[in-house]
Amino acid sequence: MKNYYQIIKIFFISFILINAFLSNVFAAGSDAKITKMNFSFDGIFGVIDKASARRGLQVYNEICAGCHSLEHVSYRNLIDIGFSNEQVKEFASQFEVMAEPDSDGEISMRPAIPSDRFVSPYQNDNQAKAMNNGAIPPDLSLIIKARAGGASYFYSLLKGYEEAPEDKELSNGYYNIAYPGNVIAMPQPLYGDDVEYLDGTEASMEQEIVDLISFLAWTAQPELNDRKSMGFRVFLFLVFMTTVLFISYRKIWKKIKS
């Protein structure tokens, strides 16, 4: 038994040490101030708040979609956050996509259908560059997973616009305390009351940011709710299996040990 504890001890200590080093690495080396926040989807039982994600879609659609694409998400996926089939159809139909070439080889536009991906604000990357001073606004489908700090980073970023200190050089950028380097090309997108929520929620800046993050956390990890509930069941099963195997093991080894 002594041996057993020793193994667990060494295993965990090295695991924790290495992880501490790694997280140290990812957080290090920037003058960015990130406020650690708690979101509905944090923790073992945390799930995406679907009502909040639906409001977040509205924020994305009315504010962000002008510049940012969402290329890995399809309209049909919106059913996952509680929209009905009809609502999704109606939402999709306000956008236009290129149709298949017709019998004369002409390409016309058609309204989008649920199986289409979210329509990008740009035809291609070069157009995106040309419209934004040479910087392509990043696609938002995976953005929560694609930045160190994740959701907390975006919360801090969206709230992080401040008056620049006098000595700071801002060429074509805006001062933001959460952005690495503190000069960001994106102007402050949310001020509060930027949208009028369909469900009547008051659109304070805080509310809009949290809702948008709920939505983007969902676009980045649409499997999150399933993953956590399945994970819990799998974990319980494995704990049970480990226990019975341990008892079996002790029984079998009794003959050898005595």
Add this chain to the structure above:
Amino acid sequence: MSNIKNGKGVIGWIDYRLPIFSTLQHTLIDYPTPRNLNYWWNFGSLAGIFLMIQIITGIVLAMHYTPSVEGAFASIEHIMRDVNYGWLIRYIHMNGASFFFIVVYIHIFRGLYYGSYKSPREVLWWLGLIILLLMMATAFMGYVLPWGQMSFWGATVITNLFSAVPVVGTAVVEWLWGGFAVDNALLNRFFALHYLFPFLIVGVVILHIVALHTHGSNNPLGIDRKGPQDSIPFHPYYTIKDLFGLSFVLTIFAAVVFYAPDFLGHPDNYIPADPLKTPAHIVPEWYFLPFYAILRAVPDKLGGVIAMISAILILFALPWLDTSKVRSATFRPIYKKFFWFLFIDVIILTWVGGSPAEGHFILIGQLATIYYFAHFIIFMPIIGIIETPKPLPNSISESVLNKPIKDGT
């Protein structure tokens, strides 16, 4: 079971012509195993299980993956979003690689501690090191496949190491790339090789097991078995112990897969590859960090590459660098301390490898690299000569039976 031997029944009939069942019986059931193996001996079979997990999930992922620079990133997202249970299978494969390395590194340190590389197990040790090299190549090529920013720039940095080769360096790198930069040709061939290499690993694992069974497992005492009283059959004693250990490790594995699946990865790999923009801080996956630290510790390009490769090659010479006749560190008071120094040194190298190459990290990395090589080239031969080992027990069974008395129970 007696059917196998006397050739009766379908199994007996086949086995008389192709001894597959009796081989399996010898390997997994009858194999006489030292009776005193501790939990550190679980990690060999665990590594085998993780290899199988990687192969099975990998084949499944290959059914949905598109190896082209246009389609790779999107096909991974297709797996994550649209394929039934695709997210689960991909997260298992991603984190399975990390766990495979954790398990194999523990397996190697086990060998170092208990002197499992010493005569007559040198070839067994070599085969293990070959598996490690194949694993590293496989893991590296696999990391390129999602075609994110870290994939692309990791591939660029590592393939550029070959340009350090004198005279033919550039030609070799262009041959590897199939072009003048990391591009579609490289992605395609990495996919093909990433699929192939695990099966090479399986082949070497089989040789590893054949070599293991030739002289049998080493044990925590490091002494040879004197007779049948020192051994027990593999089944049921070690099958159940391995199963229990597997279940325990899988529980930890599940916790990571379901609750922190991206914890061991890097956020930049969720940004599609952009040949025009290098991420601020390129780091390889955690399991390469010690070697990456050694690479960067040497200020010369070719020198760094040689140092990194030597860090593994030197392990091949270990059976001769270790001059002690005693296998197990249990009876080697000085070596035991140095073993833990080496362990800490590797942890430090891991830390340095993951930190930016600036300031005091450079010096720490260089000192840790020097220590790493000094451990094998200087300390091991000297310790073996000057150290007085503790007296060895007469036999395994004697030691096992005496133990409860020592503990006072």
Add this chain to the structure above:
Amino acid sequence: MKNNPTDEKKTRRDFIHITSGVTVATGIAAAGWPLIDQMNPSADVLALATVEVDLEPLQPGQSISVLWRGKPLFIRYRTEEEISKANDIDLNALKDPQPDEDRAKNSKYLVMIGVCTHLGCVPLGQEGEYGGWFCPCHGSHYDTSGRIRKGPAPTNLEIPPYVFLDETTIKIG
């Protein structure tokens, strides 16, 4: 059975081993399901499992082919002659008897999956001995209702599930 202590001990020991065995077997089976299910049609494929087709531009005697679930779909605006030919027939003489009104919801439009029921080739339109479809692979002849009349194919050309959303729009799938 005698109730002596060793027997009882033995049963208890066996019980825990059986529990272990069943648990491990359950675990393996449960882990196997995702590996099997991943080969089923994925969410994006299922999303394309229904298509809407506008029949407005079709003139009598014209056909179009539409790709539906990876297979060609024949949609034909039949002429009066073709419709009468399809109805004017002795059902009992057919290999796979089926009246025309069961095959076309609106007798003007015939909607079928364009895959020969023999071995999966795509038949040619308005050919063969019955003026319907003809499969060049092994010589199956279909009539103007897509019924098998001659050749190795065992059944009529398959009719996909579809509904008329209005006079000239159908939703297939």
